[in-house]
Amino acid sequence: MAIDFRPRWTDTDLELYRDTAVRFIEREMLPDDGAARQRGHVGHALWRRAGEVGLLCSDIPEQWGGGGGDFRHEAVLYEEMARRSLTGMSVSVHSIVAHYILNHGTEAQKARYLPRMASGELVGAIAMTEPGAGSDLQGIRTRAIRAGGEYVINGAKTFITNGLLAGLVLVVARTAPEQGSRGISILIVETAGCQGYRVGQPLDKIGLRAQDTSELFFDDVRVPADMLLGGEEGRGFAQLMSDLPYERLIIAVMAVAMMEGAYHETLAYVRERMAFGKPVAEFQNTRFKLAGVATSVKAARAFVDRCVEDLVEGRLDTVTASMAKAWASDLQGKVVDECLQLFGGYGYTNDYLIGRMYVDARVQRIYGGTNEIMMEVVARAL
Amino acid sequence: MAIDFRPRWTDTDLELYRDTAVRFIEREMLPDDGAARQRGHVGHALWRRAGEVGLLCSDIPEQWGGGGGDFRHEAVLYEEMARRSLTGMSVSVHSIVAHYILNHGTEAQKARYLPRMASGELVGAIAMTEPGAGSDLQGIRTRAIRAGGEYVINGAKTFITNGLLAGLVLVVARTAPEQGSRGISILIVETAGCQGYRVGQPLDKIGLRAQDTSELFFDDVRVPADMLLGGEEGRGFAQLMSDLPYERLIIAVMAVAMMEGAYHETLAYVRERMAFGKPVAEFQNTRFKLAGVATSVKAARAFVDRCVEDLVEGRLDTVTASMAKAWASDLQGKVVDECLQLFGGYGYTNDYLIGRMYVDARVQRIYGGTNEIMMEVVARAL
Amino acid sequence: MAIDFRPRWTDTDLELYRDTAVRFIEREMLPDDGAARQRGHVGHALWRRAGEVGLLCSDIPEQWGGGGGDFRHEAVLYEEMARRSLTGMSVSVHSIVAHYILNHGTEAQKARYLPRMASGELVGAIAMTEPGAGSDLQGIRTRAIRAGGEYVINGAKTFITNGLLAGLVLVVARTAPEQGSRGISILIVETAGCQGYRVGQPLDKIGLRAQDTSELFFDDVRVPADMLLGGEEGRGFAQLMSDLPYERLIIAVMAVAMMEGAYHETLAYVRERMAFGKPVAEFQNTRFKLAGVATSVKAARAFVDRCVEDLVEGRLDTVTASMAKAWASDLQGKVVDECLQLFGGYGYTNDYLIGRMYVDARVQRIYGGTNEIMMEVVARAL
Amino acid sequence: MAIDFRPRWTDTDLELYRDTAVRFIEREMLPDDGAARQRGHVGHALWRRAGEVGLLCSDIPEQWGGGGGDFRHEAVLYEEMARRSLTGMSVSVHSIVAHYILNHGTEAQKARYLPRMASGELVGAIAMTEPGAGSDLQGIRTRAIRAGGEYVINGAKTFITNGLLAGLVLVVARTAPEQGSRGISILIVETAGCQGYRVGQPLDKIGLRAQDTSELFFDDVRVPADMLLGGEEGRGFAQLMSDLPYERLIIAVMAVAMMEGAYHETLAYVRERMAFGKPVAEFQNTRFKLAGVATSVKAARAFVDRCVEDLVEGRLDTVTASMAKAWASDLQGKVVDECLQLFGGYGYTNDYLIGRMYVDARVQRIYGGTNEIMMEVVARAL
């Protein structure tokens, strides 16, 4: 009897969708992953192919070119990528961007961008973090000053996922610099042919080597005034807050799936690998370590599944999502570390999935709000 | 906004039942707990009162005098006792015994015992462990040898919960000594006036001081042949195995509830307690520790809730229940330990709930199968 | 080859002294420990016997009736008691009190008290903590107001080790209430026949059951003005600070020794105890757990040994001593917990050394300054 | 007052030697480290320069061209490289190889190789591990069959440190295949112009990117019979065993130094980095984390210092060295992980020392014998 980690929230339709995702992943992503890690990005073609087969914007209404599904469709795709540590193409950030537009954009903005995001023509990015402001978003300095029918954007952003390939960047900026969090707005920037917009060198990260995380520079970038997300100034902070459960749950979903992937991969390895005349799987230390891993994964699955169900039913609060993000990513760190150890020297190489997982997993405790910030959020709610 | 740990599986009826349980606990158990810890047992009267108000055998069909509910009713009671560390009256072992009779007993056995167990007249105990055999039940030596219309039982048992107060003891014994696990049967022993039956000194445990854990001695104890559980020899091991999910989940349920209790109690304490001019609750270390505890409890709640739902629907397997037992009790140890620390010196006293929890919690990783044995069970299923 | 945990700082003389200590402990302390845990104290006779054989004030100069040794002599005794979890007779607090008198007392105070402390006639206690002030000593309210040739003491102290048996109590009190830490002094109170002095009920602790930790009440207690420690008002805080390395290192020394004791006891147990046809010591999980324990103890031994050497040479600073206190007591908690688990159900009883260790060890992270306060001390020095 | 982590075993001479090492490191290693990580090796020139300034073979007698120092000189160099995560040039493996020759080689072998190793002309490597045998060295298959005045070597090795640059490889091989560990010998292979010897692609490791870890292939490689280490067949296993304390202690020394480096780097960072209007260093969570790190480092320093002193005095046993290796590298993993977190997103990049440390540190629990094998070694000695 093998241990069953199937999500509780799945059904036949979703499993069919999963088959599509797996086929795409195995045919189009896996074979290129090594090269993408060298290159530092997955390339535009892959995004377009993903759009073609219907894997982008799966939870955006069909009316806007999306898949018409719900968060579970998104989760299916994240799971299948995360369990293989295919971390180059950040569909998650892309979807987050699409959700900002869906939830807060004007009708014109939705019509203009969502279909092109669903097709993969436009890759989405969101630029909050700056060299001087990460956890504390209120410290951002980028400005978008209204000048006639335009906003003039100046500033520098860093650590922007999909930064190189992005065709559409949501820029969090101060439209009323003197006003604190009330003076923050989100601007939509189309990068193609954009004057004054520059993508820096790709960041030399220890993992996520296929992901194009970049610095972005804005020097007198001008966008038409209707590029203000939602059309009203000073709403940026509230817009950012309202989508947090969605964003944080994605990280938790990926954590669980990577742990499952690590578990299966490790189990297979230790059954094959011989030492002292028997499979490594037969040492009691190995057995207990893997039993512990399986137990953790089972618990994590239950927790995150419940959050997924709650999100789909519209009742997942930010505190619970922050808990899930922190707890699952912490656990992911431990689980991947323990699994790697069971591979001996081979675990220390990029040739093995577990080695790639190790370097990729580390960031999960940092981005999307560090786990310390998650604890702050929870502590405030006690 | 306070964090919500309500079980997902509850409903209005169950919450009414919970009110009954809480009333009973607060009126009849709490006030006597200190004295019971001195005495080493809760006394027969309490069991009878619990029976009267309908708190015993809540998941045994009404036909046999039970409450006609399901596992969730049991869980409600365990939760409310565990969150107050009222560990003297082991309703759980009592219910486990009732389930053996319900699931494996003959009609006559059910009719004879279940109503008296539901009323609290007969307290149930189950005697597996022996001085020389705990984890490895196949090592037991107690014998029940058929002699005419009787079985003659000889042997010694130890660590038997409810040992002093028990009116009915299920004795796991060898009926066919030469046959390994196939030669093991369960005998029903009524202790009242039973010749050759003796209860030893109560064990001097570090915690569960109100619980009458005892050694039991059987010297030529004679019981009629129809006291064989189920009426067929050699079925003991299979009978024991089949009820494991139920037994292990109880421990997990209690773990979660005690953690919740510890969390609430600690939060209240640190809000009141002042140091260096402010409430202890305001130090970031305290805040992060409690946020971590709340997060753990939330995860544990989700995992155990799912197991409860699965059990009620008849699909909880032994492996998952063993995971839940080990994982939840490990976490309980950590959580209670961390909470105690936040009480400073007061946490180290029996006057504070957290101090009693600390000593009570430790056993959860040991009884019901040690957590090492749980890992063995899981490892075999990988 | 057995693993060697001998302290580096020992020598032949010290080992002879150790023999004396062990003989005393095995003949006079061990046999009564169970009864003392029932009673709640070890009794005056034991203190006198310890004085007779030269085990008290071993590091006080001979001139004052002491043993004329150094901290290593003290350490030898703490080690031998701690490895057996003989925690009833707090020689450590006694020695700390003697050191206050030695280091800060007037000649008259030394002459009057040290010889009687060395003989065991006077048991020492130090009363800092109050119901409302533990970590934050500046919050104490007990007052000692000068009135003519006397001080009049009013206030309540709690958690006072040796509280019941103490003949001499150092009371930390405000002599100049309006002055903050500068207004704090230490008064010497002889308890015999002291008017207005009252010892409360012994605290009902979860461990250290043989230790008489008590509340002390001072209602208009009058002491002659020359009972002011050192003879100068307002020096209390400085006096307390200057002895911290000594006090904290004692806790670390006891932690290491208890871990060694736990290790040896557990190793012996698992070698004897059989499960599944072999000694529990042969399961790889057991082997790795014990190897981990042995490794931790070895590291702890090295760290604490170095601190002992530094203390003897007069160069142990408060920060390093605080590190040792926190680190060693944290580790002690983990090690004792892991060892207990290997005893199965037996570990959960007071009949086994490991069970008593478990409840005794918990306080080490709390008293002598909580480990959070230790981290504060270290953090300030970074 | 800053916390002092200076090794206890150092003295003025050693600190002068340290200055030399630091100068070399800062002038010649640091500036090239980024390029070396790209290239995958540090290049021959660096080795020669290190030889010139006297940093190679510092504990080999002057008679053989070495520095005439002891293990402390080696330790000084490892410390200064490890605290900067300069992991490309494995002086440690080089020294280990030199020690094999010194301790087990014939006079001719010493004379032929040690001077050239000390000058950096010949880089040393030791080839034990094979694709099919890592932890279990008895499983190696590489053969060295005597044929006239030569040995003919066939087999494949993997994970060989300094594999690309090595001029001298010690090859562990079976000279008497049928004889188990008694049939194992060590052969000296000079790689320059060696027929049948081939270095594989550099391994694509997740860290130690500047270190040329390689596969080595031996196809009918012929070496003169006097290339047998020590001149006697079947001594290989014993030779390997006798140098274990030396090898394992090196890893522990590097672990401590890297932790110190991580601590200092992190402290500096959090003091500068602002969030929510104050330095990150001022949040209590940061303060306690760093205090915990400092405490761990202090303990580790004490443990490893004692081992160094013991090694220098010739009394460090394999068990204690194995404890130090496992314990220190485990701790290193935790400490570096915690420090990285305090850098937020920047910690996840190779531009920051802490990011490089993170990927470099992971291997310390694996090579030199995995930490599981260390626990086996310890367990056998209990």
Ligand SMILES: Cc1cc2nc3c(=O)[nH]c(=O)nc-3n(C[C@H](O)[C@H](O)[C@H](O)COP(=O)(O)OP(=O)(O)OC[C@H]3O[C@@H](n4cnc5c(N)ncnc54)[C@H](O)[C@@H]3O)c2cc1C
């Ligand atoms: C691979 C990657 C992808 C990313 N993608 C994006 C992206 O697409 N868009 C984007 O906008 N950003 C992105 N980020 C940035 C990320 O969100 C930030 O790195 C993160 O929020 C932390 O900010 P920081 O790095 O400035 O750390 P800092 O805010 O400087 O934090 C430093 C340390 O201080 C701690 N700290 C801060 N405040 C407190 C407090 N109150 N109490 C205790 N501790 C505290 C932090 O937890 C951390 O440990 C990405 C980062 C990475 C590494």
Ligand SMILES: Cc1cc2nc3c(=O)[nH]c(=O)nc-3n(C[C@H](O)[C@H](O)[C@H](O)COP(=O)(O)OP(=O)(O)OC[C@H]3O[C@@H](n4cnc5c(N)ncnc54)[C@H](O)[C@@H]3O)c2cc1C
């Ligand atoms: C308060 C309390 C109440 C109890 N109530 C009851 C009751 O009502 N009825 C009843 O029958 N029993 C009861 N027990 C007994 C309990 O079930 C046993 O204590 C438990 O099963 C462990 O058995 P043991 O104590 O003999 O430990 P042992 O079996 O001797 O185990 C010793 C150690 O070896 C470990 N170990 C054993 N096998 C392996 C393995 N294969 N691999 C690795 N490690 C292993 C164990 O985990 C443990 O750490 C109770 C115990 C307590 C403390």
Ligand SMILES: Cc1cc2nc3c(=O)[nH]c(=O)nc-3n(C[C@H](O)[C@H](O)[C@H](O)COP(=O)(O)OP(=O)(O)OC[C@H]3O[C@@H](n4cnc5c(N)ncnc54)[C@H](O)[C@@H]3O)c2cc1C
């Ligand atoms: C068995 C025993 C023996 C004792 N013996 C003596 C004795 O002989 N003489 C004597 O005077 N006292 C004695 N004590 C008292 C002991 O020193 C105190 O219990 C201890 O100092 C903690 O004080 P508290 O209990 O008031 O906890 P509090 O000070 O109320 O602390 C509560 C919690 O807050 C935390 N906390 C406090 N300040 C901070 C901060 N700045 N940042 C983060 N967390 C913080 C603490 O760590 C703790 O977790 C004894 C205590 C015990 C249990």
Ligand SMILES: Cc1cc2nc3c(=O)[nH]c(=O)nc-3n(C[C@H](O)[C@H](O)[C@H](O)COP(=O)(O)OP(=O)(O)OC[C@H]3O[C@@H](n4cnc5c(N)ncnc54)[C@H](O)[C@@H]3O)c2cc1C
């Ligand atoms: C960067 C790097 C540099 C290296 N340099 C060298 C070098 O210079 N020369 C050289 O010869 N080798 C070198 N090695 C190889 C290294 O020594 C081995 O990787 C290591 O000994 C483990 O062997 P393995 O990788 O084959 O793992 P395996 O032996 O296959 O082990 C797999 C897993 O099983 C576990 N395991 C094995 N036996 C037991 C047991 N009895 N009980 C429980 N668990 C067990 C292991 O701990 C591990 O977790 C290097 C490795 C690396 C990564």
